[in-house]
Amino acid sequence: MHDEIIRLMFQLAIILAAAKIGGEIAERFLKIPSVLGELAAGILIGPFALGSIDIWNYGPMFPIDHSLGSHSIPVSQSMWSIAQVGSVILLFGAGLETDLRQFLRYAKPALVVAIGGVILPFALGSSITVLFGFADGFSDPKALFMGTILTATSIGISVRILGDMRVLDTPEGITTLAAAVVDDILGILILTVVIGIHLTGGFSASTVGIVALKTVGFWLVLTGLGLFLSKHISKFFDRFRVSGAALALSLALAFLAAALAESFGLAMIIGAFSIGLALSGTPLAHRLDDPLRGVYNALVPVFFVVMGMMVDVTELGDVWVFGLVVSALAAVGKIAGSGLPSLMFRFSRAESWRIGVGMMPRGEVALIMGGVAFGQGLIGQDLFSVCIIMTIITTLLAPLILVRSFKKKST
Amino acid sequence: MHDEIIRLMFQLAIILAAAKIGGEIAERFLKIPSVLGELAAGILIGPFALGSIDIWNYGPMFPIDHSLGSHSIPVSQSMWSIAQVGSVILLFGAGLETDLRQFLRYAKPALVVAIGGVILPFALGSSITVLFGFADGFSDPKALFMGTILTATSIGISVRILGDMRVLDTPEGITTLAAAVVDDILGILILTVVIGIHLTGGFSASTVGIVALKTVGFWLVLTGLGLFLSKHISKFFDRFRVSGAALALSLALAFLAAALAESFGLAMIIGAFSIGLALSGTPLAHRLDDPLRGVYNALVPVFFVVMGMMVDVTELGDVWVFGLVVSALAAVGKIAGSGLPSLMFRFSRAESWRIGVGMMPRGEVALIMGGVAFGQGLIGQDLFSVCIIMTIITTLLAPLILVRSFKKKST
DSSP: OHHHHHHHHHHHHHHHHHHHHHHHIIIIISOSOHHHHHHHHHHHHSTTTGGGSEEGGGEESSOOOGGGOOSSOOSOHHHHHHHHHHHHHHHHHHHHHSOHHHHHHTHHHHHHHHHHHHHHHHHHHHHHHHHTTSSSSTTSHHHHHHHHHHHOOOHHHHHHHHHHTTOTTSHHHHHHHHHHHHHHHHHHHHHHHHHHHHHHSOOOHHHHHHHHHHHHHHHHHHHHHHHHHHHHHHHHHHTOOSTTHHHHHHHHHHHHHHHHHHHTTSOHHHHHHHHHHHHTTSHHHHHHHHHHHHHHHHHHHHHHHHHHHTOOGGGOTTOHHHHHHHHHHHHHHHHHHHHHHHHHTTOOHHHHHHHHHHTOOOHHHHHHHHHHHHHTTSSOHHHHHHHHHHHHHHHHHHHHHHHHHHHHHHO | OHHHHHHHHHHHHHHHHHHHHHHHIIIIISOSOHHHHHHHHHHHHSTTTGGGSEEGGGEESSOOOGGGOOSSOOSOHHHHHHHHHHHHHHHHHHHHHSOHHHHHHTHHHHHHHHHHHHHHHHHHHHHHHHHTTSSSSTTSHHHHHHHHHHHOOOHHHHHHHHHHTTOTTSHHHHHHHHHHHHHHHHHHHHHHHHHHHHHHSOOOHHHHHHHHHHHHHHHHHHHHHHHHHHHHHHHHHHTOOSTTHHHHHHHHHHHHHHHHHHHTTSOHHHHHHHHHHHHTTSHHHHHHHHHHHHHHHHHHHHHHHHHHHTOOGGGOTTOHHHHHHHHHHHHHHHHHHHHHHHHHTTOOHHHHHHHHHHTOOOHHHHHHHHHHHHHTTSSOHHHHHHHHHHHHHHHHHHHHHHHHHHHHHHO
């Protein structure tokens, strides 16, 4: 335990320094979003690259923890925990910054955009897997899984980009954000069903219904309760005189929502976002601006560097052709699947394009889903590598296109 | 791993809420420092009290991790790591807030105060252990250990109290802080020697010399290097344009110093404090004021609540008489041992009293030392319980007296 703490401190020092150096190089010299620099820094210093080099009598700085029996998480439990705390803070902050009225105003287009962004990628992903012979037919869990993984949307990446560009509150920003939340919920539902089919050889309609009801119901209850109580919460926290109480108590609420969401089969980040959104209209939200920024700047980069670390570049192997095709379909699927419905809601072509591109990155969601499927034997090393390729390409490409698409507006 | 993350999020939510509720009750209703409320909250919700209650089909919220084979750390690895990060931030912040010139001006009295605060408690602690029959003689490692544990000073507790009262920069505040750092170094040296005697049945002068040289040498090199480079570091960090760079890079430096200190046999918090002190005179220090406060308010309470959790109130058993006597000697030893030398340096009686009391709390240092000695079989359950009693009493009593002693000044 003692040695582990020393290693953790070294790792944190390296991760934070690498995040800011990578971010600086990306933003200043490459003119690309700093989050890409953080991701690249993670790949570079991670357990599959520099991090595996032996340091005199110390061993590698970022050893792979084989005890977990899964390829999805190559960092220590403690580092993973700190990264998760970072992701909760990222989404809680995004929720707080969102204009709730605007959010509700765009709920309808967001829902349609989300559904489009699920159906088309799912169809494309499962079809191509059958076509390339990686699955026996459309009912093969492998085909279903590859469809599912293409429905994922990395809410973290999009939020970070939109936030850094300060366009989180534009109509297309809000629509993207809301649709990404819904897509995450739909993706989790579909994954549960596919794993159920894989494990039991079938999945009854009633089981599907129960899972869906539980997940969607919990989300609605959490968000509704948050909204209903938000003013009381804000007032209650306001009564504390002890220093830092508003921040600590708000974070406590965010962690609680995250834990509850994960307990009910949702992702932690959805819980954190919902509670942030619920509090966004209160006086508390403004008071949190400054203190939350410090926590954000200290912990969110850790999350993105650790995400980069999860990418095993050595395992891309011989499936790169299929990987590139899947990546192309993943991009087209979201841009068309989410972009075209946007046109129906009077978004301009430029705005619809931004929404489609904003939904493109698969990020940590696809990696986590792939890890679960790989760990349960649903897919093998080959398809897991395809997931990695697809994640890298969509996650790196989307911000590049997104930044350009918003810059056009201003010129 | 999945379940562990859910549990961690629940725990973080509970810890942060308990910290602020406990702190509020302490400060507003009991008129005592909020840190005492955080410690008490930790004891109350910890694995030896409420935290052990089974929650429906979930088990206890704060289960004791028996796999570690030590009584000193009853929380999970992840929670312990987050608490340690909190302690590093606490001491880094204290270093940053300290006026370096003043610090150096009071280096001489601090050294004498520290030596007095080591010799007298050591003599009292080992004598009473022999007198009560818990050790066979003065050369018995048990007697030596009980002497050692009384030399410890919890730099964390004193810093928090002095900081909360905004008297960290008074002559007596600086002297206490500097003497506490030296005491921690001396205490670690003595502990190393005592454990060496226990394990080998003797300890050569050359080995003692090497340990002392390595430890003190490292500290001087770290602090000296930090001071020498501080202006360049400040300028270098200033060049980054990416948001939050100054905070993240400074924290990276603090974690690096902490890891290096621990690698060289010192405590992490000493490394973090030294690097903060080195940077305290630079423009960077001022720019860190605001962003660091957020991180501080989010993570430092976690450290103090987890410290409270380490106190096993159920294990105090039948040694409470000896425990009370040791606690009394621990109080007298520091107040006299550190207070009397202060008088020699033209501190007034009131100021000397404050210095002595400020050196009194043993806090996490004694608990960690006790855990190490217990884990290595040097002491048994009985003396470990005595360590706990002594820690609780000195840690709770010192702030109470300290706050009063400073209030007298203003009236």
